[in-house]
Amino acid sequence: MDCLTVNVVTPNGLVYDHRATIVVAKTTDGEIGILPKHAPIIVPLAIDEVRVKRTDSDTHVDWIAVNGGIMEVRDDVISIIADSAERERDIDVSRAERAKQRAERMIQEAKENANTDELRRATVALHRAINRINVSKHT
Numbered sequence: 088m089d090c091l092t093v094n095v096v097t098p099n100g101l102v103y104d105h106r107a108t109i110v111v112a113k114t115t116d117g118e119i120g121i122l123p124k125h126a127p128i129i130v131p132l133a134i135d136e137v138r139v140k141r142t143d144s145d146t147h148v149d150w151i152a153v154n155g156g157i158m159e160v161r162d163d164v165i166s167i168i169a170d171s172a173e174r175e176r177d178i179d180v181s182r183a184e185r186a187k188q189r190a191e192r193m194i195q196e197a198k199e200n201a202n203t204d205e206l207r208r209a210t211v212a213l214h215r216a217i218n219r220i221n222v223s224k225h226t
């Protein structure tokens with residue numbers, strides 16, 4: 088059976104390495120599904136979830152919260168390189184909830200001070216936190 092090898096690498100090292108039948112990710116242009124024998128591509132990823140249907144289970148899907156980065160597909164190997172990425176089971180939900188509240192406060196303050204740089208940073212932090220919270224619900 089044809090399959091994919093999926094690696095997710097961050098500055099902390101390899102956070103994921105499994106065989107898959109299909110991978111669904113969100114690029115900055117929208118969702119993309121990758122099957123074996125896909126043409127080579129390199130695409131930027133959104134801060135979103137990556138879904139991996141593994142070869143070793145008919146039912147199980149792994150969910151990974153990816154903090155942007157890039158995805159390369161070549162010769163049935165999918166390499167995702169991101170600043171951070173966590174599997175659903177590794178997400179500390181209360182930390183993500185705290186990060187979400189902090190980001191919401193920062194957004195409010197940045198709007199009051201018309202600070203566009205701070206607003207951009209806080210909005211990205213909010214997306215990271217919401218993504219982690221969403222992915223953690225798939226356990």
Ligand code: ATP
Pocket residue numbers: 099154171172173177178179180182183186212215216219
């Ligand atoms: P925080 O404000 O809670 O640090 P952050 O979005 O600023 O969140 P990052 O800079 O994206 O955090 O990540 C720093 C490190 O902490 C990375 O290794 C990332 O995987 C990890 N990390 C961040 N938040 C969580 C979480 N809620 N659960 C597990 N690991 C997390």
